[in-house]
Amino acid sequence: LAILKNINFKIFEGDKILITGKSGIGKSTLFKSLLNELPLIKGKILVDNQLNKSNFLSNFGIVGQDTYIFAESLRFNLTLGKDIPSSQLIKVLKKVKLEYLANKKHLDTPIGEKGLSLSGGEKRKVEIARALLNKKEFLLVDEGLSGLDDDSRKQVFSLLQSLPQTIIEIEHTMSIEDKQKFNQVVNLVAK
Known part of the structure; x- marks a missing residue:
C-alpha cells in the first residue's frame, strides 16, 4: 500500500524547502524514502539528473525533534x-x-x-553543529522547531535559514511570514 503518490518536485543546491501537511499524511515517510530507509514502490529519486549517486545518502545530516545527546x-x-x-x-x-x-x-x-x-534549543544547535562538522550537504529537519520556547525557536529557525546547505524541513506549524522565507513549500494533502 502506497502512502505517498505522485510526489514530484525539484530541489536546487542551497534551497530551503518546507514540507507541510496533517499528521499521518506521509511527511516522515517522504524523509525515509529520501534516506532509502523505505524503498520506492514506483518512481525514482534523481540527483543531478542521474539515479541516486552512491555517496548521495552519506551527504544527509538529520536534525529531529528528539535530539540525541x-x-x-x-x-x-x-x-x-x-x-x-x-x-x-x-x-x-x-x-x-x-x-x-x-x-x-x-x-x-x-x-x-x-x-x-543544555536547553532544548541548545541541544538542537549541537545537533546542527554535528552535521556541519561532518560536512553534510543536505539537512533533513524533522520537526526541529517543535518543543522549543519562542526565543529558541526563532534562533534555530534563523540559523537554519542562514546555512548554505540545502535544507528540507518538516514542520506542523509555521507562520505565514516564516513560510515565505522558504524557496518552496510542498503541502502534502490526502486524495
Whole structure:
C-alpha cells in the first residue's frame, strides 16, 4: 500500500524547502524514502539528473525533534569520536550561536547531570553543529522547531535559514511570514 503518490518536485543546491501537511499524511515517510530507509514502490529519486549517486545518502545530516545527546563531553557530542581540531569545533560552535561554549574548557566538560545542562534549543544547535562538522550537504529537519520556547525557536529557525546547505524541513506549524522565507513549500494533502 502506497502512502505517498505522485510526489514530484525539484530541489536546487542551497534551497530551503518546507514540507507541510496533517499528521499521518506521509511527511516522515517522504524523509525515509529520501534516506532509502523505505524503498520506492514506483518512481525514482534523481540527483543531478542521474539515479541516486552512491555517496548521495552519506551527504544527509538529520536534525529531529528528539535530539540525541550522549552523557559525554561536548567535544564527543560534536565529533562522535572523530579527531577534529579544537579550533574547528570552536568555529562551528560560534556559527551555531553557542559562543559561550566556544572554548577548550567547555569542549571537555561533560553534558548532563554533572556537567553542562543544555536547553532544548541548545541541544538542537549541537545537533546542527554535528552535521556541519561532518560536512553534510543536505539537512533533513524533522520537526526541529517543535518543543522549543519562542526565543529558541526563532534562533534555530534563523540559523537554519542562514546555512548554505540545502535544507528540507518538516514542520506542523509555521507562520505565514516564516513560510515565505522558504524557496518552496510542498503541502502534502490526502486524495
